[in-house]
Every structure is written in C-alpha cells, then in structure tokens.
Amino acid sequence: MGFGSLKWAVTSRPDGNTPKLQPLGEFGRIRRFFAPLATSSGALGLTDDAAILDLAPGQQFVVTTDALVEGIHFLSNDPPALIARKALRTNLSDLAAKAARPVGYLLTLSLPRSRDDAWVEAFATGLGRDQAEYSVTLLGGDSVSTDGPVTISITAWGVVEQGKAVLRRTARAGDLIFVSGTIGDAALGLLAATWRLEGLAPADSAWLADRYRLPQPRTDLGVALGPLVRAMMDISDGLVADLGHLAETSGVDAVLESARLPLSAAAAAVIADHPELFTSCLAGGDDYELLFTADPANVEAIEALGRQLRVPVTAVGRIVARLQDASQVRVIDADGQTVEIAETGWRHS
Amino acid sequence: MGFGSLKWAVTSRPDGNTPKLQPLGEFGRIRRFFAPLATSSGALGLTDDAAILDLAPGQQFVVTTDALVEGIHFLSNDPPALIARKALRTNLSDLAAKAARPVGYLLTLSLPRSRDDAWVEAFATGLGRDQAEYSVTLLGGDSVSTDGPVTISITAWGVVEQGKAVLRRTARAGDLIFVSGTIGDAALGLLAATWRLEGLAPADSAWLADRYRLPQPRTDLGVALGPLVRAMMDISDGLVADLGHLAETSGVDAVLESARLPLSAAAAAVIADHPELFTSCLAGGDDYELLFTADPANVEAIEALGRQLRVPVTAVGRIVARLQDASQVRVIDADGQTVEIAETGWRHS
16 A cells, blocks of 8 residues: 555664655654654664563553544644643543553554644654653654544553552442542633633633643652552543543442532632533543542541642542442532532433 | 543443443443453453553563554445454554564544444454454554544554564575565455456456455464564565665665565466556555565475465565665566566665
C-alpha cells in the first residue's frame, strides 16, 4: 500500500541528512519532530518495527489507551501543543488513577493533509515539554493520512509494584469518597473557551479554559495514595457518572454531598452568577482529577499527603451498601435533601 | 467530555443485564461484543481504566502499533470481520518480524455513526477468530465517534527472551537476503479486488484478493528464525522499499535478484498476461511476509525450518558493503543487468 501509512520506522544516516526516500515530507517530519522524543534505547530511534521494553523484578506494567478526536475532545483551533499535551495527559491521568508511575507511550496520529509542518512541529514540542515534566518517553507510533478530523490515539504504560495497582472494583460500604483538586472547572472552561459564559472576568475565563484544555494528571498523588486507598479512578465522564461506574463495578451505592464539592475561585464566581451551572460541575466531564475511596481511618494520612503534594483532597461523600439491583449514586444537598441531576444518565431516587 | 468518547471501562452487574447508563448503545456494544474478547485476568473485564501486565523473568516485551484507515488500507465495503483481522494481523506481523510471540493488544476504534451494531458484531467476531488462531487477547481499548473514515489503531505486544529480539539494523555484508512466502500477491490482489485485472481466472482473482485482504503473519516462522538470522522486518511498504529501509538502517547496500522472486501460481498467471505488472510485485506493498538476512552458513537450517513449518523461504539476494553515502538497493535480472524500478522512491544506479 505504498506510503498511505507511514509506520514510524525511519532509516538513519550517520550524516543526519535526509535519505533518498519518498515521500520526504512525512519521513522528514518523523525524523525531525518525533525521533528526538524517543529517548530510550528500547525505542530503537524509531527505526524498527517495534520497541523493546524491560520490567524490573517485582513490577507490573499498567497499560491504558485513550483517543482524542477534533471537534469532540478538543477544538479545531486549539493550539497544537496543548492538544498534544491533553492527549498525553488523559492517558497519564489513567495511570495515576491506578497508582502507577508512567514510563512511556506510543502515538498514532491521524492527520488531514491540511495540517502543515508547523502544526506538527508545535504538536511535537508540546509532547516534548510534557515528556520532561512527567518523565515519560515516546516509544513508537504510526502516522496515517485521513479525510476526517485529527485523531490522536495514545497507548501509555507505567509500572507498579506487583499487586499494588489500585482498581475501581474494590470500594466497600463504609468508605469515604474523596476527590483531588477542584471539580467542574473543565466543564465551565469549555463554556468559557467557546464564549458561552457572559460577564466572567477575563482572568477567570482564561484560567477555566486552561483547565479544559490542559488536564493536570495527579501522578505523584496517585502513586503516593496507593497504599492508603481502597478504590480509585480518574474523572473523565463527570463526577456523578464516574462515581456511578465505580459504585457499579464495586457492587455498592454512593452518597455524594453536593455542599462539599470543592470549587475553584473561578468556578465559584461563575456559580454565583449562574447557579444553574452547578449541575455542570457535578455532571460535566474532563476534570481528570482523582476519585477514590478509603477507610475513614486513613483520612488524616490522606489529607496530610494532599498538603505535602499541594493538591487539595476533599471528602465528598460515602460508600454505602447497595439497596437495589443496580448501583445508585444519590446526590444530597446541605440539608440532606436529594438533588435531581438531569444531565447524567444515572437515575436517582 | 461526556459520552463523546466512551472509554472501554464498563460497569458489570452480577445479573449480566445492562445497567441504567446512557448511552446504552455504546456500552452495550462493548459489553456484548468486546468484553468477551478480554479473556485475561489482567484486562479486568474491561471495567477499569487500564490493564495490568506481567512479564516472566528473563523476558522482554516487544510493542508495536499500526493503524488502518478506510479507503487507504482497506476498502469501505470489505467485510468487517476481515478488516478487524487485517488490523490485528498487521501488528502480529510486526511482532513476528522481531521473533516475538504475541500476547495481547489494545484497540482504538474510530467509527462513523453510520456503522451499525451488525457491523461492530462482525468486526468483533473477526477479532475473536484471530485471537484463537494466534493465542492473543484483548486488553482494553477506546471507542470514539468520528465524522471521518473508519480508523482502527491497534497496539500489540509480545514477548521474547531477554536480548533475543531481531532488529532491522544488524544486517552485514555477506549475508544472504531471504523472504518468506510469495511476494506481490497483495499488490495484484488489490487490483483484482477492485476489478482492474481483466482475463484472470475467478479462482485466481479471489485468491489474490484474499492475500490483499487478509495477511498471514508468520508468527511461528519468525519466532523459530530468531537464532538463525541477523536482521529481520516484515514487508509492508513493498519489497524494494523495505529492503531499502533495512539496508539504510544497517549501513549496507543490497542486491536483489528479480529472477529469484517467489511468485504464487496466481501471480505468475497474471505476470504471464501482464509482464508490466512484475514491477508491482517487487515494489507493491501489503505482502506482510518476512524479509530477513542471514549468514550463508545458516541456509540449510533456514530452509529446513521453512519445510517444517510449511512456509516457503527463498533466498532472493545478498547484502554487500555500502558504496555511497546512502544505501542502495540494486535490482538485477537473470542476466545480471540492473532493472530500473520506477515505482519506488529508491534510486538505483
């Protein structure tokens, strides 16, 4: 099939010049923008069919994959460096939620021909910046042309000590429910980024839009929380929906106290003007914060960890025994009254 | 962002019924069609953020990724089961070329809304069939909607004994060059599948089209060849181009004897009628056969292995010292005359 698909296996020349290969453009992009990101010997300089990975004795790999599509997960005119970092970070967030330390990733980039070298260069620059920040390295990839939207598929892996990965399915009645950071910024940030939030201070608007465009995977916190928590996941579909996933796979119910929801100053300012958007904070997606449950005996240790790593951790509810066939997430307000959340598929009594 | 992306983390209920989640369609597809493919405990039944992988002492993982795009790597009306198997097999072919035994894979499926449940079911059935044939298992994935073409990105890994992976970069002057199977069937098969080959017997046409639609990764052969060969890769961009990649990364030149090219009976029938298509066999892509070099002392052992595994292995040329700055692939005919290959980007003297 000729060069429709350009597997990231480029030939290298000692003089560093471009070899006489067709098409120069695509090979050139890989050599110039992506090969420098492949810093581990196992990546073979992106010149082979595959990468080679080692695992230290007593460790396990944790592997995840996450894809972003233009127009769904990011905006067409988002800066390419931010798109790249978001694509990588959504995967790092999954690893953090398993208490795994990230190691490397593979990238498949489906790109319309309209995206030029400058776009790809900026995209790769974003990856390089986050590689340094999170100590991960590119291990290979594939590059394909498409008539459709930009689609970025990343497979990332990390390591944990044998048996120490934290799963979703292990929450127990009696656990407290915690979240990291602040919740709802990304949902409001998407509104801010698309000019659908009127009257918001420009600084708040920009800060919220950044929270939408650039998740903050809680890598250090996730790894450190490992021994202290019972079940963990990251919040991507929205707090209520994801708490539902966690409850369902654990066979429990959950009670979420809406008054305890940690809001950023910017989000609080929005909610003050638009109280109806509070539901978006509870149900909106893209937070990429950690959602975890723990024995109440560990509250102090968990809060101390949050202070030490400068990431707020907030208890927002509790796990209870399951009452019906399907798990329920009940949202209650400060008076203990059930709040109806219309925006999520979960049904509340 | 809500349900635009449905990460393959579905909740499970003891009674096996669909939970009260929106949207039922997508979760239902994953539960019904894909979760049964996740047969290893490390996949966590596709109910978590990630999968967990173990590695036996003394082994290394070999990881590869390959994406297929509708209209480029497969035809829109190709049977979905065959598309799925091709997507998986192109990755298995990469692993075979590293002498690695395949273990598992992650799948990202970008799907237009026009593809219905029956399409997805047939796609998953194809995966299941090849999982059984190649002893691999699904370990996770992501499912996204797209306005563009169907795009399938698979990341697969296998295992090798420590230090035993065979690379591209290790060919030496004096090595013989071998290929497995027959070459050019897929290039002619694409013509056959798109009705651009006149006068071909229907059985030959169907056989060639199958060779295009369904690669035969040489897993057993690749693993067994490991100790006998010096450098190896699989042929996806075409024999001449891929031999160029192998030569370039090894810092050598290659001489390919066109008269030795192993042709299937069907391909030979096509060439008899259309001699001009011989170049397509040399330069066309999608063979997914193994291309490898070896010390001439190993010829008999290699040929014996081919007989034992019932896969032809054919010496088609030799590796020679590099004469110029860039590696050259020289194609010669039965009389030793240089053949000009116009269809590849490689320049021949």
